[in-house]
Amino acid sequence: MKQSLIKLCLVFAAVMLLAVPQVSQAKELKGDLEIFSWWAGDEGPALQALIGLYKGQYPNVNVIDATVSGGSGVNAKAVLKTRMLGGEPPDSFQVHAGQELIGTWVKSDRMEDLTFLFKEQGWMDAFPKGLVKLIGTDKGIWSVPVNIHRSNVMWYIPANLKKWGVEAPKNWNDFLKIAPKLQKEGITPLAMGANWTATHLWESVVIASIGAEKWNNLWTGKMKFNSPEMIKAWELFGKILPYTNTDAASLSWQQATDMVIDGRAAFNIMGDWAAGYMETTKKMVPGKDFAWLASPETEGVFIFLADSFGLPKGAPNRDNAIAWLKLLGSKKGSDTFNPLKGSISARTDTDLSKYNVYLQSAAKDFAKDAVAASLIHGAAANETFMGGFAQVMEMFLKTKNAKATAMASQQLADKAQIGK
């Protein structure tokens, strides 16, 4: 008698548990929404604009902006890992689209498949097919991209080049010809910053050397890192390095860009956030005060990286997070965020009139260029490879031994199971 009563209670409780979320779903959203990102500093206002938009739509939701600052998310990612391992995931977190997410969190089975959202919102057609492929696996689509950045851009100041009597080089041979001349006059030909900007430069040089197709093959295992072509690419990189500044290791990317702005260096290869820095922080006019080209011999290639947000399994406020993701992928959200962040929208139907001259040219290139995934910004390889590659790069900067470095990167690729 007693037992059946307990059973009855249990069944009743189970029914209640199942029924309650459905009831609350029908009601207006409330509670918390914790957004985890590394957008502080220059990028903060763009995120705030998005949060403002969200609050306008769902005034009852308390948005917690959990920002952990630090370049390219070094610190944020470490904090995120301890939180996820401790069973305390945020509702939605920022992550570089591509292998960084897939190799870490999707492989660990900690993300929710967002295919339903893409179908429901019509995003399958709104985002380029190539991009959707890169953020998904055969098991689903894992994140909502909010922006697209280009990594292979060479920045310079036209007035300075005129003064020095040089032209922006179209290929590395031209560069190697004009570089000694510049160096003789006490000008650094190519400004570079800390370790990661060396890798940033390296990916542009490698694509110049082997082409976008073979670059993409590297990450599927069809091309080996120790192949003769890659050794040649490392050698080319080694030829360029002597023309960079000797104090690179202690500079941030902004300081490297400053060298170009101040006329202490001729060129800088950096992602297009440099345009945002020069325009917003330094109040320079794009196209007039500063100019750009695709980095030498990468004309027609768009090395891309994207920031995106995903939905971890067990997010405490799942409904609020889904509403947030819907906003991120929408045209309105995208066009609010990107002009402020200094990036282009991932959507094909974006309103270009809201963007500046540089971003308009980048958007045009994105529509027609071959797309290659950036290594240093998490699109090409998983974190095991990226973490190890920082050491491989240091090894090359120190020894300048192309063959040993190529061998080391292949060993690392095997360890990180690239292409498996």
Place this chain on the structure above:
Amino acid sequence: MREASRDRLKAFLTLLPSIILIAVFVYGFIGNTIWISMTDWGGSGALAFDPQKNFIGLDNYVDLFNGFLSAGFRQDLVNAVYYSLMLLAGAIGLGMFIAILLDQKPKGEDVLRTIFLYPMSLSFIVSGTIWRWLLAPQGGVNVLPTYLGFDALDFQWTSSTKAILEFNWQNILQILIYIAAFILILVGLFLLKGDPQKAVKRWLGPGVVIGAFAWLGGSLLPKTLFMEEMHGFNLATLGIIIATVWQYAGYTMALYLAGFNGISQDLRDAAMLDGASSTNYYRYVAIPMLKPITISAVIILSHISLKMFDIIFAMTGPDNAQTGHPALNMYMTTFRANDFARGAAIAIVLFLVAGTFIVPYVIGQYKQRRRG
């Protein structure tokens, strides 16, 4: 008898909670780290709810010391040795020097003492950032001479790529044997006066034999690596060492000053009466008396040098082979590359290095207590 045993029980019960806590949270976790370092926990899927871990024995350690990809760790380890030596010499030397000066009771001693001790209250991140600006190659210290009309310096404080005292890691075995022989001979010479027979038999003889073996049979020793790999003292670390010494010299100063003040004035007067000069007083009386203080300063500073992390992060960033440190490498390996097993292995290596500082101290203390 019953009273005593009840006291013992009380004492035991009072200590029990902390014994349990320390057993679990210190020794238990050390044990767990050792276990993890012998697995292959890492790579994709490392962060799964139930990650796969297989026992692989000492492979991670072997790879750290002679794997092709671990060159960065080996440079970091070499850096750590130099960091420790320079920090110990710098902070203790400078701290003792300032303490001796202040012990002369100059005017405004209290103010000076506060000024020297103050850097310790800053966090490493703050002082690291300030020092990064001071030592920026195109600013700070390097442009100081221009205010006096001289040319700017061009020393690359934290970004130099030059190294001195380089050695080839391939020959690490031979080098270690040389060091062992050197220490044996040194101890032997030190003991020669007291007990010549024992000194020769126990220390000098073996030292010479081992040294000769390393010298003559060096080529017979197995090479650690298949290619040469140079490691040395990077000039870029100088900037970080300066910043750390600046931060901790005040601390050792405070230790020594307290010690000097503790020596009774009578003793000092007696030494002076016997005709000791000020230098001789410090050399033969004060500093030898403060041996326990020196030992604790060495222990504390060597631990700090093994845990150096934030100051390097603030001054030169996480990926910088020139100034790297195993602690930083451990963090990056664990939380960026998701290689938990290897991160644990680095942690254990650091733990063992710390042990080489601690164990002789503990043994020394134990012996002293038994004698006393």
